[in-house]
Amino acid sequence: MDHLLEIRNLKITTLRGKDKVYLLDSVDLSIRKKCSFGVVGESGCGKSITASAILGLLPYPLRVAEGSIRFDSRDGEKELLKLSRKEMRQVRGEEISMIFQEPMTSLDPIFTVEMQMFEALSFHHPGMGKGEMREIALEMLHRVNIPRPEQTLASYAHQLSGGQLQRIMIAIALINNPRLLLADEPTTALDVTIQAQILHLMNDLKEQRDTSIIMITHDLGVIAETCEEVAVFYAGQIVEQAQVVELFTHTAHPYTKGLLRAVTSLGGAQRKLYTIPGIVPPGGQWSRGCRFAERCEQCMEKCREEMPALREIAPGHFCRCFLQDREVEA
Ligand SMILES: Nc1ncnc2c1ncn2[C@@H]1O[C@H](COP(=O)(O)OP(=O)(O)OP(=O)(O)O)[C@@H](O)[C@H]1O
Ligand code: SF4
Ligand SMILES: [Mg+2]
Known part of the structure:
Protein backbone atom coordinates (compact mmCIF):
# COMPACT_ATOMS: atom_id res chain seq x y z
CA MET A 1 0.00 0.00 0.00
CA ILE A 96 -5.03 4.53 15.43
CA SER A 97 -5.89 6.80 18.31
CA MET A 98 -7.98 9.85 18.83
CA ILE A 99 -7.99 13.15 20.68
CA PHE A 100 -11.32 14.88 21.16
CA GLN A 101 -12.33 18.49 21.54
CA GLU A 102 -13.26 18.39 25.21
CA PRO A 103 -10.42 17.10 27.39
CA MET A 104 -12.61 17.55 30.50
CA THR A 105 -15.06 14.92 29.31
CA SER A 106 -12.44 12.60 27.81
CA LEU A 107 -10.70 11.89 31.12
CA ASP A 108 -12.66 9.96 33.72
CA PRO A 109 -13.13 12.20 36.82
CA ILE A 110 -13.00 9.33 39.32
CA PHE A 111 -9.62 7.88 38.30
CA THR A 112 -6.16 9.39 38.61
CA VAL A 113 -4.12 10.27 35.53
CA GLU A 114 -1.84 7.33 36.37
CA MET A 115 -4.72 4.83 36.40
CA GLN A 116 -5.92 6.06 33.00
CA MET A 117 -2.47 5.98 31.44
CA PHE A 118 -1.90 2.48 32.82
CA GLU A 119 -5.24 1.34 31.42
CA ALA A 120 -4.31 2.56 27.93
CA LEU A 121 -1.01 0.69 28.17
CA SER A 122 -2.18 -2.53 29.76
CA PHE A 123 -5.03 -3.03 27.27
CA HIS A 124 -2.51 -3.48 24.50
CA HIS A 125 0.33 -4.92 26.65
CA PRO A 126 -1.39 -7.20 29.17
CA GLY A 127 1.84 -8.56 30.63
CA MET A 128 3.51 -5.22 31.33
CA GLY A 129 4.54 -4.63 34.97
CA LYS A 130 3.62 -1.52 36.98
CA GLY A 131 7.24 -0.32 37.14
CA GLU A 132 7.60 -0.31 33.36
CA MET A 133 4.18 1.31 32.88
CA ARG A 134 5.11 4.06 35.32
CA GLU A 135 8.36 4.69 33.49
CA ILE A 136 6.59 4.98 30.13
CA ALA A 137 3.83 7.18 31.59
CA LEU A 138 6.37 9.58 33.12
CA GLU A 139 8.35 9.70 29.89
CA MET A 140 5.17 10.55 27.92
CA LEU A 141 4.18 13.31 30.37
CA HIS A 142 7.68 14.69 30.07
CA ARG A 143 7.40 14.67 26.27
CA VAL A 144 4.18 16.65 26.31
CA ASN A 145 5.84 19.24 28.58
CA ILE A 146 3.93 18.57 31.77
CA PRO A 147 6.03 20.39 34.41
CA ARG A 148 5.73 17.97 37.41
CA PRO A 149 5.02 14.56 35.92
CA GLU A 150 5.16 12.64 39.25
CA GLN A 151 2.63 14.93 40.89
CA THR A 152 0.44 14.94 37.77
CA LEU A 153 0.25 11.13 37.70
CA ALA A 154 -1.43 11.22 41.12
CA SER A 155 -3.89 13.98 40.10
CA TYR A 156 -7.55 13.84 39.11
CA ALA A 157 -8.99 15.73 36.12
CA HIS A 158 -10.56 18.50 38.21
CA GLN A 159 -7.15 19.38 39.67
CA LEU A 160 -5.70 20.21 36.24
CA SER A 161 -6.14 23.07 33.77
CA GLY A 162 -7.70 22.65 30.29
CA GLY A 163 -4.28 22.96 28.64
CA GLN A 164 -2.75 20.35 30.98
CA LEU A 165 -5.65 17.98 30.39
CA GLN A 166 -5.27 18.25 26.64
CA ARG A 167 -1.54 17.53 26.95
CA ILE A 168 -2.40 14.44 29.01
CA MET A 169 -4.93 13.35 26.38
CA ILE A 170 -2.19 13.67 23.75
CA ALA A 171 0.17 11.64 25.97
CA ILE A 172 -2.48 8.90 26.35
CA ALA A 173 -3.27 8.94 22.63
CA LEU A 174 0.41 8.51 21.76
CA ILE A 175 1.40 6.12 24.54
CA ASN A 176 1.19 3.03 22.34
CA ASN A 177 2.96 4.67 19.41
CA PRO A 178 0.01 4.74 17.00
CA GLN A 195 -3.93 26.44 21.42
CA ALA A 196 -0.74 27.48 19.65
CA GLN A 197 1.42 25.58 22.20
CA ILE A 198 -0.63 22.39 21.81
CA LEU A 199 -0.53 22.57 18.01
CA HIS A 200 3.26 23.00 18.02
CA LEU A 201 3.57 20.13 20.46
CA MET A 202 1.55 17.84 18.18
CA ASN A 203 3.74 18.80 15.25
CA ASP A 204 6.94 18.06 17.20
CA LEU A 205 5.62 14.70 18.35
CA LYS A 206 4.61 13.80 14.80
CA GLU A 207 8.18 14.49 13.63
CA GLN A 208 9.73 12.47 16.48
N1 LIG B 1 -25.39 10.58 16.39
C1 LIG B 1 -25.95 11.17 15.34
N2 LIG B 1 -27.25 10.96 15.01
C2 LIG B 1 -27.82 11.55 13.93
N3 LIG B 1 -27.18 12.42 13.13
C3 LIG B 1 -25.89 12.69 13.41
C4 LIG B 1 -25.20 12.08 14.52
N4 LIG B 1 -23.94 12.55 14.54
C5 LIG B 1 -23.84 13.40 13.49
N5 LIG B 1 -24.99 13.46 12.82
C6 LIG B 1 -25.27 14.30 11.62
O1 LIG B 1 -24.26 14.03 10.66
C7 LIG B 1 -23.90 15.22 9.98
C8 LIG B 1 -22.40 15.41 10.08
O2 LIG B 1 -22.09 15.60 11.46
P1 LIG B 1 -20.60 15.72 12.01
O3 LIG B 1 -20.69 15.57 13.49
O4 LIG B 1 -19.70 14.83 11.28
O5 LIG B 1 -20.25 17.23 11.64
P2 LIG B 1 -18.90 18.01 11.90
O6 LIG B 1 -18.40 18.44 10.57
O7 LIG B 1 -17.99 17.23 12.75
O8 LIG B 1 -19.44 19.31 12.67
P3 LIG B 1 -18.84 20.09 13.98
O9 LIG B 1 -17.88 21.08 13.42
O10 LIG B 1 -20.06 20.72 14.56
O11 LIG B 1 -18.21 19.08 14.89
C9 LIG B 1 -24.73 16.34 10.60
O12 LIG B 1 -25.84 16.58 9.78
C10 LIG B 1 -25.16 15.78 11.93
O13 LIG B 1 -26.39 16.31 12.33
S1 SF4 C 1 -20.01 28.82 -8.74
FE1 SF4 C 1 -19.15 26.88 -8.01
S2 SF4 C 1 -19.46 26.90 -5.80
FE2 SF4 C 1 -20.74 28.53 -6.64
S3 SF4 C 1 -22.71 27.56 -6.87
FE3 SF4 C 1 -21.63 27.31 -8.83
S4 SF4 C 1 -20.58 25.34 -8.73
FE4 SF4 C 1 -21.22 25.91 -6.65
MG1 LIG D 1 -17.33 17.45 14.69
Missing part, protein backbone atom coordinates in the same frame (compact mmCIF):
# COMPACT_ATOMS: atom_id res chain seq x y z
CA ASP A 2 1.34 3.44 -0.96
CA HIS A 3 -0.56 5.27 1.71
CA LEU A 4 -1.14 4.77 5.42
CA LEU A 5 -4.91 5.16 5.00
CA GLU A 6 -7.02 5.04 1.87
CA ILE A 7 -10.70 5.94 2.02
CA ARG A 8 -12.65 5.23 -1.14
CA ASN A 9 -16.23 6.19 -2.01
CA LEU A 10 -17.25 6.43 1.65
CA LYS A 11 -20.98 6.96 2.12
CA ILE A 12 -22.58 7.30 5.55
CA THR A 13 -26.32 7.17 6.09
CA THR A 14 -28.72 7.65 8.96
CA LEU A 15 -32.42 6.98 9.43
CA ARG A 16 -35.04 9.74 9.59
CA GLY A 17 -38.18 7.86 10.48
CA LYS A 18 -38.10 5.03 7.96
CA ASP A 19 -36.14 7.03 5.39
CA LYS A 20 -32.47 6.50 4.76
CA VAL A 21 -30.64 9.82 4.33
CA TYR A 22 -27.06 10.41 3.28
CA LEU A 23 -24.83 12.37 5.64
CA LEU A 24 -21.58 11.73 3.79
CA ASP A 25 -21.37 11.28 0.05
CA SER A 26 -18.61 9.49 -1.88
CA VAL A 27 -15.62 10.76 0.08
CA ASP A 28 -12.14 9.73 -1.11
CA LEU A 29 -9.11 10.50 1.05
CA SER A 30 -5.53 9.23 0.90
CA ILE A 31 -3.31 9.89 3.90
CA ARG A 32 0.43 9.52 3.32
CA LYS A 33 2.76 8.08 5.92
CA LYS A 34 4.20 10.67 8.32
CA CYS A 35 1.86 13.33 6.97
CA SER A 36 -0.34 15.85 8.74
CA PHE A 37 -3.61 16.04 6.87
CA GLY A 38 -6.23 18.67 7.63
CA VAL A 39 -9.99 18.23 7.33
CA VAL A 40 -11.76 21.58 7.47
CA GLY A 41 -15.34 22.77 7.14
CA GLU A 42 -18.19 24.32 9.08
CA SER A 43 -20.33 22.59 11.67
CA GLY A 44 -22.35 19.63 10.40
CA CYS A 45 -20.42 19.03 7.16
CA GLY A 46 -19.33 15.50 8.12
CA LYS A 47 -15.84 15.82 9.62
CA SER A 48 -16.48 13.94 12.85
CA ILE A 49 -18.58 11.17 11.34
CA THR A 50 -15.71 10.51 8.90
CA ALA A 51 -13.38 10.13 11.90
CA SER A 52 -15.89 7.89 13.70
CA ALA A 53 -16.17 5.69 10.60
CA ILE A 54 -12.37 5.27 10.52
CA LEU A 55 -12.43 4.22 14.19
CA GLY A 56 -15.47 1.94 13.74
CA LEU A 57 -17.40 4.07 16.24
CA LEU A 58 -20.37 5.39 14.27
CA PRO A 59 -23.33 5.68 16.65
CA TYR A 60 -26.58 3.93 15.64
CA PRO A 61 -28.50 4.69 13.39
CA LEU A 62 -25.51 6.01 11.46
CA ARG A 63 -23.81 3.41 9.31
CA VAL A 64 -21.39 3.06 6.44
CA ALA A 65 -23.59 2.36 3.43
CA GLU A 66 -20.79 1.93 0.94
CA GLY A 67 -17.07 2.32 0.50
CA SER A 68 -13.77 1.07 1.82
CA ILE A 69 -11.23 2.21 4.42
CA ARG A 70 -7.90 0.47 3.95
CA PHE A 71 -5.18 0.85 6.57
CA ASP A 72 -1.53 -0.14 6.38
CA SER A 73 -1.21 -1.67 9.86
CA ARG A 74 1.96 -3.07 11.44
CA ASP A 75 0.93 -6.56 10.43
CA GLY A 76 -0.16 -5.80 6.89
CA GLU A 77 -2.96 -4.12 5.04
CA LYS A 78 -6.41 -4.19 6.67
CA GLU A 79 -9.88 -3.27 5.42
CA LEU A 80 -11.14 -1.55 8.55
CA LEU A 81 -14.79 -1.87 7.57
CA LYS A 82 -14.48 -5.64 7.56
CA LEU A 83 -12.83 -6.06 10.97
CA SER A 84 -14.71 -7.66 13.85
CA ARG A 85 -15.37 -5.53 16.95
CA LYS A 86 -12.54 -7.30 18.74
CA GLU A 87 -10.08 -6.71 15.90
CA MET A 88 -11.14 -3.08 15.67
CA ARG A 89 -10.61 -2.59 19.42
CA GLN A 90 -7.09 -3.83 18.94
CA VAL A 91 -6.45 -1.34 16.13
CA ARG A 92 -7.93 1.51 18.19
CA GLY A 93 -5.46 2.93 20.62
CA GLU A 94 -2.61 0.75 19.44
CA GLU A 95 -2.44 1.77 15.78
CA ARG A 179 0.63 5.08 13.29
CA LEU A 180 -2.31 7.44 12.92
CA LEU A 181 -3.65 10.08 15.28
CA LEU A 182 -7.10 11.55 14.70
CA ALA A 183 -7.40 14.95 16.35
CA ASP A 184 -10.98 16.26 16.32
CA GLU A 185 -10.92 19.99 17.14
CA PRO A 186 -8.22 19.34 19.74
CA THR A 187 -7.71 22.97 20.68
CA THR A 188 -11.07 24.70 20.25
CA ALA A 189 -11.86 24.52 23.97
CA LEU A 190 -8.54 26.15 24.88
CA ASP A 191 -7.50 29.78 24.92
CA VAL A 192 -5.50 31.08 21.99
CA THR A 193 -2.00 30.98 23.51
CA ILE A 194 -2.46 27.44 24.81
CA ARG A 209 7.39 9.49 16.25
CA ASP A 210 6.61 9.08 12.54
CA THR A 211 2.92 9.32 13.29
CA SER A 212 0.48 10.67 10.69
CA ILE A 213 -2.13 13.11 11.95
CA ILE A 214 -5.60 13.86 10.66
CA MET A 215 -6.41 17.27 12.07
CA ILE A 216 -10.11 18.09 12.08
CA THR A 217 -11.02 21.74 12.51
CA HIS A 218 -13.37 24.49 11.37
CA ASP A 219 -10.46 26.93 11.26
CA LEU A 220 -8.12 27.23 8.26
CA GLY A 221 -5.68 29.08 10.54
CA VAL A 222 -5.12 25.83 12.46
CA ILE A 223 -4.55 24.00 9.15
CA ALA A 224 -1.99 26.61 8.06
CA GLU A 225 -0.08 26.13 11.32
CA THR A 226 -0.02 22.37 11.33
CA CYS A 227 -0.81 20.57 8.07
CA GLU A 228 0.81 19.65 4.78
CA GLU A 229 -2.34 18.63 2.92
CA VAL A 230 -5.96 19.60 3.35
CA ALA A 231 -9.47 18.56 2.30
CA VAL A 232 -12.28 21.09 2.55
CA PHE A 233 -15.64 19.49 3.42
CA TYR A 234 -19.01 21.03 2.64
CA ALA A 235 -22.39 19.37 3.21
CA GLY A 236 -21.04 15.82 3.29
CA GLN A 237 -18.69 16.17 0.32
CA ILE A 238 -15.13 17.21 -0.39
CA VAL A 239 -15.27 20.48 -2.34
CA GLU A 240 -11.55 21.23 -2.55
CA GLN A 241 -8.36 19.34 -1.77
CA ALA A 242 -4.69 20.26 -2.21
CA GLN A 243 -1.32 20.74 -0.57
CA VAL A 244 -1.77 23.45 2.06
CA VAL A 245 0.51 25.98 0.34
CA GLU A 246 -1.29 25.42 -2.99
CA LEU A 247 -4.70 25.81 -1.31
CA PHE A 248 -3.71 29.10 0.29
CA THR A 249 -2.00 30.53 -2.80
CA HIS A 250 -4.39 29.28 -5.49
CA THR A 251 -7.69 29.01 -3.63
CA ALA A 252 -10.25 27.83 -6.16
CA HIS A 253 -13.61 27.05 -4.51
CA PRO A 254 -15.87 29.95 -3.44
CA TYR A 255 -16.53 28.14 -0.14
CA THR A 256 -12.80 27.85 0.64
CA LYS A 257 -12.42 31.53 -0.22
CA GLY A 258 -15.16 32.29 2.33
CA LEU A 259 -13.44 30.13 4.96
CA LEU A 260 -10.17 31.95 4.29
CA ARG A 261 -11.82 35.29 4.94
CA ALA A 262 -13.04 33.87 8.22
CA VAL A 263 -9.61 32.67 9.39
CA THR A 264 -8.83 33.50 12.97
CA SER A 265 -5.26 34.45 13.60
CA LEU A 266 -3.62 32.22 16.18
CA GLY A 267 -2.15 34.39 18.89
CA GLY A 268 -3.90 37.45 17.48
CA ALA A 269 -6.42 39.54 19.35
CA GLN A 270 -9.11 39.55 16.67
CA ARG A 271 -11.25 36.47 16.16
CA LYS A 272 -13.91 35.66 13.59
CA LEU A 273 -13.79 38.83 11.51
CA TYR A 274 -16.09 37.40 8.87
CA THR A 275 -18.60 34.60 8.60
CA ILE A 276 -20.01 33.22 5.36
CA PRO A 277 -23.66 34.29 5.11
CA GLY A 278 -26.25 31.51 5.43
CA ILE A 279 -25.92 28.05 6.93
CA VAL A 280 -24.84 24.57 5.85
CA PRO A 281 -27.97 22.72 4.70
CA PRO A 282 -28.90 20.02 7.26
CA GLY A 283 -27.59 16.49 6.69
CA GLY A 284 -29.26 14.79 3.77
CA GLN A 285 -31.38 17.80 2.77
CA TRP A 286 -29.33 18.73 -0.24
CA SER A 287 -30.37 20.12 -3.58
CA ARG A 288 -29.50 18.13 -6.69
CA GLY A 289 -27.12 20.85 -7.92
CA CYS A 290 -24.13 22.38 -6.16
CA ARG A 291 -24.71 22.16 -2.41
CA PHE A 292 -23.10 25.56 -1.87
CA ALA A 293 -25.37 27.29 -4.42
CA GLU A 294 -27.64 28.98 -1.85
CA ARG A 295 -24.68 30.76 -0.29
CA CYS A 296 -22.48 31.32 -3.31
CA GLU A 297 -22.05 34.85 -4.66
CA GLN A 298 -21.01 33.46 -8.04
CA CYS A 299 -23.86 30.97 -8.42
CA MET A 300 -24.96 30.43 -12.05
CA GLU A 301 -28.13 28.84 -13.41
CA LYS A 302 -26.37 25.56 -14.11
CA CYS A 303 -25.22 25.35 -10.48
CA ARG A 304 -28.79 24.75 -9.28
CA GLU A 305 -29.44 22.03 -11.83
CA GLU A 306 -26.32 19.90 -11.86
CA MET A 307 -23.87 18.71 -9.28
CA PRO A 308 -20.29 19.74 -10.15
CA ALA A 309 -17.75 16.90 -10.09
CA LEU A 310 -14.54 16.98 -8.04
CA ARG A 311 -11.93 17.55 -10.74
CA GLU A 312 -8.16 17.91 -10.75
CA ILE A 313 -7.52 21.53 -11.76
CA ALA A 314 -3.74 21.48 -11.21
CA PRO A 315 -1.47 18.57 -10.21
CA GLY A 316 -2.76 17.32 -6.84
CA HIS A 317 -5.32 20.15 -6.58
CA PHE A 318 -8.98 19.10 -6.77
CA CYS A 319 -12.03 21.37 -6.88
CA ARG A 320 -15.79 20.85 -7.18
CA CYS A 321 -17.03 23.99 -8.96
CA PHE A 322 -18.29 24.88 -12.45
CA LEU A 323 -16.26 28.11 -12.44
CA GLN A 324 -13.16 25.97 -12.81
CA ASP A 325 -14.59 24.29 -15.94
CA ARG A 326 -14.99 27.73 -17.45
CA GLU A 327 -11.40 28.60 -16.67
CA VAL A 328 -10.13 25.34 -18.12
CA GLU A 329 -12.26 25.75 -21.28
CA ALA A 330 -11.32 29.43 -21.79
